[in-house]
Amino acid sequence: MKALIAMSGGVDSALAAKFMLDQGYDCIGCTMKLYQNEDAGISRSRTCCSLEDVEDARSVAYKLGIPYYVFNFTDAFYDLVIRKFVESYQNGITPNPCIDCNRYMKFDKLYMRARILGCDYLVTGHYARIEKQGGKFLLKKAVDETKDQSYVLYSMTQEQLAHTKFPLGNLRKAEVRQIAKQNGFVNADKPDSQDICFVPNGDYGSMIRLYAKDAQTTGNFVDKQGNILGQHSDIIRYTIGQRRGLGISASEPLYVCGISPQSGNIVLGRECDLFCKEAEIADFNWISGDVPRNGFSCKAKIRYRQQEQPAHVTPIGNSRVRIAFEKPQRAITPGQAAVLYDGDIVLGGGTILSSGA
Amino acid sequence: MQIYLDNAATTKMSAAAIEAMLPYMDTVYGNPSSLHSAGQVAAEALTDARQRIAACIGASPKEITFTSGGSESDNQAILSAARLGERRGKKHIISTAFEHHAVLHTLAKLEKEGFEITLLDVHENGIVLSQQVAEAIRDDTCLVTVMYANNEIGTIQPIKEIGAVCREKGILFHTDAVQAAGHLHIDVQEQNIDLLSLSAHKFHGPKGIGVLYARKGIPLTNVIEGGAQERGKRAGTENIPAIMGMAAALEEACTHIDANAKKLTVLRDKLIEGLSQISHSVLNGDAKQRLPGNVNFCFEGIEGESLLLLLDDKGICASSGSACTSGSLDPSHVLLAIGRVHDIAHGSLRLSLSEETTNEEIEYTIKAVAEVVEYLRSMSPIWRDLISGKKEFVIK
Numbered sequence: 001m002k003a004l005i006a007m008s009g010g011v012d013s014a015l016a017a018k019f020m021l022d023q024g025y026d027c028i029g030c031t032m033k034l035y036q037n038e039d040a041g042i043s044r045s046r047t048c049c050s051l052e053d054v055e056d057a058r059s060v061a062y063k064l065g066i067p068y069y070v071f072n073f074t075d076a077f078y079d080l081v082i083r084k085f086v087e088s089y090q091n092g093i094t095p096n097p098c099i100d101c102n103r104y105m106k107f108d109k110l111y112m113r114a115r116i117l118g119c120d121y122l123v124t125g126h127y128a129r130i131e132k133q134g135g136k137f138l139l140k141k142a143v144d145e146t147k148d149q150s151y152v153l154y155s156m157t158q159e160q161l162a163h164t165k166f167p168l169g170n171l172r173k174a175e176v177r178q179i180a181k182q183n184g185f186v187n188a189d190k191p192d193s194q195d196i197c198f199v200p201n202g203d204y205g206s207m208i209r210l211y212a213k214d215a216q217t218t219g220n221f222v223d224k225q226g227n228i229l230g231q232h233s234d235i236i237r238y239t240i241g242q243r244r245g246l247g248i249s250a251s252e253p254l255y256v257c258g259i260s261p262q263s264g265n266i267v268l269g270r271e272c273d274l275f276c277k278e279a280e281i282a283d284f285n286w287i288s289g290d291v292p293r294n295g296f297s298c299k300a301k302i303r304y305r306q307q308e309q310p311a312h313v314t315p316i317g318n319s320r321v322r323i324a325f326e327k328p329q330r331a332i333t334p335g336q337a338a339v340l341y342d343g344d345i346v347l348g349g350g351t352i353l354s355s356g357a
Numbered sequence: 358m359q360i361y362l363d364n365a366a367t368t369k370m371s372a373a374a375i376e377a378m379l380p381y382m383d384t385v386y387g388n389p390s391s392l393h394s395a396g397q398v399a400a401e402a403l404t405d406a407r408q409r410i411a412a413c414i415g416a417s418p419k420e421i422t423f424t425s426g427g428s429e430s431d432n433q434a435i436l437s438a439a440r441l442g443e444r445r446g447k448k449h450i451i452s453t454a455f456e457h458h459a460v461l462h463t464l465a466k467l468e469k470e471g472f473e474i475t476l477l478d479v480h481e482n483g484i485v486l487s488q489q490v491a492e493a494i495r496d497d498t499c500l501v502t503v504m505y506a507n508n509e510i511g512t513i514q515p516i517k518e519i520g521a522v523c524r525e526k527g528i529l530f531h532t533d534a535v536q537a538a539g540h541l542h543i544d545v546q547e548q549n550i551d552l553l554s555l556s557a558h559k560f561h562g563p564k565g566i567g568v569l570y571a572r573k574g575i576p577l578t579n580v581i582e583g584g585a586q587e588r589g590k591r592a593g594t595e596n597i598p599a600i601m602g603m604a605a606a607l608e609e610a611c612t613h614i615d616a617n618a619k620k621l622t623v624l625r626d627k628l629i630e631g632l633s634q635i636s637h638s639v640l641n642g643d644a645k646q647r648l649p650g651n652v653n654f655c656f657e658g659i660e661g662e663s664l665l666l667l668l669d670d671k672g673i674c675a676s677s678g679s680a681c682t683s684g685s686l687d688p689s690h691v692l693l694a695i696g697r698v699h700d701i702a703h704g705s706l707r708l709s710l711s712e713e714t715t716n717e718e719i720e721y722t723i724k725a726v727a728e729v730v731e732y733l734r735s736m737s738p739i740w741r742d743l744i745s746g747k748k749e750f751v752i753k
Contacts, residue, residue, distance in 0.1 A: 071662060116663050116736060
């Protein structure tokens with residue numbers, strides 16, 4: 001059996017490769033080159049897929065004695081991830097590019113490469129589990145809840161799950177680092193990647209301005225009644241729920257409650273204005289491939305680092321879902337992902353279109 | 358088994374080059390700038406190498422400056438000509454759209470400084486005409502820089518004619534001859550060349566060493582400052598072993614240049630003929646006016662990178678364009694310059710032959726490429742759209 005290991009240069013994917021080798025797989029290592037470091041102004045290594053990371057990944061592959069390739073997906077990454085990221089912010093939406101990268105890069109472009117190379121499996125260092133039950137593949141949370149990445153994998157299909165392995169899903173991060181150290185991996189103590197890989201220091205505003213050539217969208221801060229509270233310099237610099245950096249003095253703290261790209265208005269309100277119970281989700285993927293006929297209760301998550309919340313879910317057609325939370329949720333943000341869980345099992349997920357009530 | 362068909366990226370060193378280098382690592386290891394006898398022996402070797410290299414390109418020894426390779430030579434040649442022009446108020450440079458990045462990026466830097474750059478069209482066959490150069494020349498033109506042969510598609514430029522146009526107008530002419538040196542005849546006098554770059558590892562010499570030829574009387578601007586080596590124009594202790602290896606490799610290549618070209622042309626044309634049999638494929642660059650060892654094809658409906666992967670699996674080392682997998686953007690600026698659309702430029706394959714390439718290797722390669730292209734097309738959603746008529750073929 002043959003496996004293509006997606007290696008980011010970090011400790012997780014290095015160990016994933018080792019586990020597959022130990023299980024007797026014929027392994028090929030690879031790293032996706034997704035952008036020009038110089039383009040993003042990146043000269044340091046706290047992100048994945050930089051040139052230094054390529055060197056680390058290559059050295060791990062060499063140590064493991066497996067062939068290693070760098071795939072240049074720069075063009076596709078720009079078309080399918082960066083462009084959408086930029087356009088979303090310009091349209092007042094807050095995207096999650098990591099989800100797009102998994103969907104369009106790892107489990108499409110790279111998955112295709114695995115097939116071309118005759119590999120039975122694509123292997124990544126994600127913290128999540130895949131299990132087969134009654135002819136269907138289940139996507140499940142990682143054993144290490146603090147590292148669980150199932151949220152960013154909701155777009156996976158049955159076919160992809162059938163040909164993917166997450167060898168770290170049953171391990172804790174501390175164990176991973178320990179095993180890596182025991183095996184003398186150069187990257188055993190490398191810090192976990194932070195931020196969005198192509199946005200150094202989290203300064204996404206500057207990054208968007210680098211790519212988007214058109215003029216800044218200036219406009220007004222307004223209250224819920226439409227009264228002008230002040231001016232802002234660029235709508236891309238704001239996201240729902242934001243409090244810092246508004247530069248407006250008021251008797252009580254103000255938060256971004258809405259963004260209107262047409263008028264350029266940013267609606268400010270009190271924290272309690274951020275809470276609502278309903279969300280409409282588009283582009284929804286049901287992991288099982290079967291769309292439920294009726295509404296049901298489960299748990300849902302509207303951002304990566306959130307506890308799942310009890311909710312009632314109503315499917316609308318094949319790819320839309322309405323979620324009614326039991327309790328009001330803070331800052332349900334268009335563009336972010338909503339993911340549904342039944343215990344450990346990911347039922348599916350999609351992109352938040354709007355919130356209400 | 359390994360079939361190495363990436364000689365445009367780099368070559369295997371020849372036995373003569375290796376042998377020429379060895380004594381300069383352990384026996385004659387002196388610094389040529391030293392006063393003592395150990396240094397003087399090294400200095401003597403340096404003089405000898407300079408003479409032999411000059412002779413290979415019709416230059417005189419004083420016109421030869423040793424550099425770290427083609428990129429440094431290109432940088433220094435262009436910057437020198439630009440500084441000369443600047444002093445006379447001339448800040449216009451003519452080049453082509455498909456030069457090596459060592460040239461294009463240097464020009465881009467000058468553009469930021471206020472130079473105007475004209476990049477000439479290279480047409481679908483990948484050849485610029487001397488007429489275009491003549492028409493682009495202005496009163497404030499200070500330099501024309503056109504490569505001798507393209508590094509991706511191998512097309513040979515009419516540099517003698519371009520040189521004549523420049524000479525007549527009194528404008529400096531630089532040629533990046535990195536792909537040509539050792540494979541095509543160079544005579545800087547007959548070809549009207551003022552500045553020329555070459556790199557040893559493209560003709561079976563060592564890596565990290567090259568030459569900048571500058572016609573007598575053209576003052577060079579330093580790129581590397583320091584000691585007085587190379588008449589003060591390129592600081593740093595001379596890399597004597599590499600220089601000796603380069604001299605031996607260039608002499609050997611020039612001695613056999615016609616015989617090698619003849620042999621390679623036969624293999625090249627056989628390879629072109631064989632790959633042309635693959636449907637919806639196209640040769641990039643002129644079929645005849647090209648380096649004897651260069652073959653470059655586009656295959657519709659596939660990605661060049663997947664093609665390289667599977668060829669590697671079959672033991673064939675090839676490339677999709679320039680050598681920098683991790684450092685360069687797809688698709689190639691060269692293929693875009695000859696009018697290939699984005700999608701097609703992605704499915705390119707460069708095979709560059711050497712004197713050691715055999716007929717059997719060419720036959721194996723033709724078969725392997727055909728198999729791999731067919732396999733990749735069978736898995737390609739783009740190909741499915743093409744054959745079902747949902748999308749139109751670009752390559753008929």
